[in-house]
Amino acid sequence: MQVLQVNARRETGRKAQMQNISAAKAVSDVVRTTLGPRSMLKMILDASGGIVITNDGNAILREIDVTHPAAKSMIELARSQDEEVGDGTTSVIILAGEILHLSIPFLEKDVHPTVIARAFSKALEKAVEIIDAKIAFPLDVENREELLKIVRSSVGTKFTARLGDLVPNLALDAVQTVKTVGPDGKSAEIDIKKFAKMEKIPGGAIEDSTVLKGVMMNKDVCLPGRMLRKIEKPRILLLDCTLEYKKGENQTNVEITKEEDWEVLLKMEEDWIKQQCDIICSFKPDVVITEKGVSDLCCHYLAKANVTAIRRVRKTDNNRIARATGATIIHRLEELQESDIGTGAGLFNVEKIGDEYFTFIVDCDEPKACTIVLRGASKDVLNEVERNLIDAMGVARNILKDPRLLPGGGAVEMAISRELSKFADTVQGTEQLPFRAIGTALEVIPRTLAQNCGANVIRTLTKLRAKHAESPDGENSTFGIDGEKGTIVDMKALGVWEPYEVKAQSLKTAVESACMLLRIDDVVSGLRKKNRDGNPGEVENMSPEEDD
Incomplete structure (x- = not known):
């Protein structure tokens, strides 16, 4: 597993903030080259010894191991972005790293982190307002x-x-x-x-x-040869209870003195299984699917009634089948009703692909669930x-x-950067420079796109900045960088778009996390250290000696 060596040591005040920023920048630099269509791939050795080759930011950050708490916090950003909108993980890490990097001059000039964070939050509100009012359009x-x-x-x-x-x-x-x-x-x-x-x-x-x-599962019927493997318009019964004789809760011991009693005991088990099968067969299902086991005797009775059975199906698969066919999952057969039988499937089919059998329940009327x-x-x-x-x-x-869209290729970031720099003149006091820094940080996206496709970064970015400045009313806000060729192109003509949800969430996550990391002024260990007498002591700060 690749290890990103950014060690947490005892640092307070300015040193802690600088350590956090350098850790965040290190994480950002790992995924910087994976942005854009000309991006590079990363080869990662995972925990189990396997190799992962990908340029997906979330997959890369999920596999690498870090020791610094601030770096771990950055990796959580990618995870939360992925869970929330499913895309934009690389962009959010790069943007957060750049915002923190541009905070260093303000910290060195003794601007309080709370003031910087307040300016960043104002810039974020203004950026979302600009997207809503000037750039986003419906689809x-x-x-x-x-x-x-x-x-x-x-x-x-x-x-x-x-x-x-x-x-x-x-x-x-x-x-x-x-x-x-x-x-x-x-x-x-x-x-x-x-x-x-x-x-x-x-x-x-x-x-x-x-x-x-519909649904596909890696399962075969319980009795191959006696149960049908292809049924059109099947009636499907779903269970999460067992079709085997229920043993005692604590493996009950039974003492038998007469040989006839053993036969009575077996007869009771068979009668119970026969009774359960009779309940099932009275509703005339074609397929019975259960999450638990099905005994051999039960399989025999079901096959005799021309009912196909599949056992030990995953709970998630059972839920998908229920949603696709309109069936209800039954917990006790005594509560079974006609309305619980699923009739929405068009075809039940078991096929052999390679060496394994796969069950297909497809051509559903209103599937609401699918298998890719x-x-x-x-x-x-x-x-x-x-x-x-x-x-x-x-x-x-x-x-x-x-259903709202934004132009891709760094066009949105450049448009917001231009608007924020214009609006920054109205911001009073020490907040003006951090406010303007957010606009500068946003240019990291088009700059990285230009870098990754081998274009002349300074010349390309200057051209793009000039193109956006040409129209005071924001008509050129759709111009961005073609990630394939490194040229300035109208994204509307090129057909490169981004969903509103992804871009807005990326901005919010990056700025808010940068604000949070800036306000950390101490890194302490949550582990109790033993004192000289060998007794557990109080929680202590992490020092270089202890960390080593």
Whole structure:
């Protein structure tokens, strides 16, 4: 595992702040080269000895190991950004690192960290206001071609960009499948983590990847040869209770004095299983799926009644099947009703792919859950496609939840930087310079894009700044840097867009975390140290000797 050596030592006041800033900058520099379509890849040795090759900021920061608490705090930024909007993890780390780096001159001039943080917060409010009023514009979510353009631009910097529209199409299909519409006609819920599952099957061409309108599981029927493996329009019963004879809570011991009593005991077990099977068969289901076990005798009775059984299914898969087919998961068979049977599936099918059997419950009327089947040459390729697809689905979800767009390629950052520098003249006192510093920090995104594609950074950034300054009313706010060629291009014409949710969240996370780290003036250890008598002492500050 790659270890980022930024050690926490006893530091107070100015030294603690400088240590935190240098730690945050170190984390920022790790992912700086992974921004943009011409980004570099990182090879990481993970904890289990495997190799991860990716340019996904969140995946990189999740694998590296750091010792400094401020560096750990920066890594948490990427995690929170990923959980909130699913994209923009690299941008938020780079931006937070740059904001902290530009705070150093103010700290050296003895400007109080609270004053700096207050100015940063004002700049953030103004930046969000500028985005809302001047840059963001609405999108028609019914226009699939427009949606594809946005998702395409979001994965344009990723490994899968060379595959064309494959990943954007998969992401859009998956998100539109799991979307639920509330009574007011708006999207009430888009939970892609719970209801859009990915199954990676090595082998086949990557173009064979598809989105199933239903559920796929790595399971086979309980009795191959006696139970049907293909049923059209199946009636599906879902259980989370066992279909085996229930043993005592504490493995009850039974003493038998007569041989006939043993037979009576076995007969009682068989009668109970027969009774449970009779309850199931009275509702005439075609498929029974349970999260627990199914005994051999129960399999026999079900097969005799022409019922297919699948056992030991994951809870998450059972929930997806319930959502896709309209079935209700039953806890006790005595409470089973006709309305609990799922009839929404079009086809139940068990197929052999490679050496394993997979169960498909597909062609559902209103699936609201889906499985994305990924095919590819190797596990490394499939893992990278999965990471890229998760980002793309996050972008598609954000667009459907808040259908507003912003131009990409650093255009938004440059437009905000220009507006903040104009507004900074109205800010009074010592807050003016930190306020202006946020505008300067935002230029790190277009600057990094230019660096990563090999362009002349100073010349390109000067041209972009001049282009934005040409129109006083902000008409040129859509001009940014083409990450492929390093030239100044109108992002509207190039078709590179970013969702409003991602950009707004990136700004908020970066600025707020920078404010928090600036206000730290002491690093202490939460571990109790033993005193000379060998007794636990009080919590102490971390010193260089103790840390070593």
